[in-house]
Amino acid sequence: MTKLSVNINKIATLRNSRGGDMPNVVQFAKDVQKFGAEGVTIHPRPDERHIRYQDAYDLKSEVYTEYNIEGNPIEKFTNMVLEIKPTQVTLVPDAVDAITSNAGWDTIKHKDFLVEMIQEFKQNGIRTSVFVDPDLKQIEGAKETGTDRIELYTEAFAHQYSLGNHEAIKPYAACAELANELGLGVNAGHDLSLDNIQFFKQHIPGLLEVSIGHALISESLYLGIENVVQMYLRKLK
Numbered sequence: 210m211t212k213l214s215v216n217i218n219k220i221a222t223l224r225n226s227r228g229g230d231m232p233n234v235v236q237f238a239k240d241v242q243k244f245g246a247e248g249v250t251i252h253p254r255p256d257e258r259h260i261r262y263q264d265a266y267d268l269k270s271e272v273y274t275e276y277n278i279e280g281n282p283i284e285k286f287t288n289m290v291l292e293i294k295p296t297q298v299t300l301v302p303d304a305v306d307a308i309t310s311n312a313g314w315d316t317i318k319h320k321d322f323l324v325e326m327i328q329e330f331k332q333n334g335i336r337t338s339v340f341v342d343p344d345l346k347q348i349e350g351a352k353e354t355g356t357d358r359i360e361l362y363t364e365a366f367a368h369q370y371s372l373g374n375h376e377a378i379k380p381y382a383a384c385a386e387l388a389n390e391l392g393l394g395v396n397a398g399h400d401l402s403l404d405n406i407q408f409f410k411q412h413i414p415g416l417l418e419v420s421i422g423h424a425l426i427s428e429s430l431y432l433g434i435e436n437v438v439q440m441y442l443r444k445l446k
């Protein structure tokens with residue numbers, strides 16, 4: 210079964226554009242869960258341009274499905290995650306000024322750092338996931354870090370799929386197979402959408418979770434959030 214985790218960063222972006230509390234991020238998280246989402250994802254960034262650190266705390270008692278917090282484990286982020294103790298932390302090697310996530314970890318080069326961080330999160334009962342490009346060496350490297358899961362960075366797949374290049378799924382399928390063999394759980398995210406999610410799901414063995422935000426929120430402007438969540442759930446069956 211593949212769980213749908215809704216990334217609500219864009220709801221915070223909309224709220225922040227006026228400085229008030231509309232739309233309310235916590236209410237939105239409650240509603241997507243009511244509509245069937247099996248998780249809520251946030252990715253607070255150091256400049257807090259969308260999700261704020263305070264949101265992460267406010268959401269803690271309202272996310273009763275899987276709570277996934279993504280980000281680069283700088284000290285402030287790490288302390289916050291250790292206090293909140295979400296279901297899962299997804300480590301992403303974002304530059305401070307990155308517009309959005311644009312690469313996975315070099316799990317070989319940063320092995321010692323990842324081992325240390327992952328140990329700390331796991332000792333605190335938090336499941337870990339490491340954001341990686343679809344590269345077999347990086348999956349092997351991820352195994353060495355002790356992480357529970359990987360998150361496959363799907364931007365390249367989504368882009369190629371939109372151009373009609375369905376072969377782009379191949380490195381992702383190979384990485385998922387290797388991860389399954391190595392006992393690593395497989396998550397995926399970035400630019401997944403109603404257009405590409407079914408194809409992706411059908412070709413990725415053992416896909417445990419997808420986190421989807423940008424497209425899902427954009428699609429819901431036309432189709433409505435309850436309907437869109439249901440549409441994803443049907444495509445993920």
Ligand SMILES: CC(=O)[C@@H](O)[C@H](O)COP(=O)(O)O
Pocket residue numbers: 216218219252254279301308309310340398399422
């Ligand atoms: C790791 C990942 O792919 C997502 O978390 C994505 O980066 C969303 O972040 P933004 O909403 O800041 O683009």
Ligand SMILES: NCC(=O)COP(=O)(O)O
Pocket residue numbers: 216250252279360397398399400401420421422423424425
């Ligand atoms: N981990 C990926 C995520 O949370 C959402 O990415 P996107 O759908 O906003 O590109």
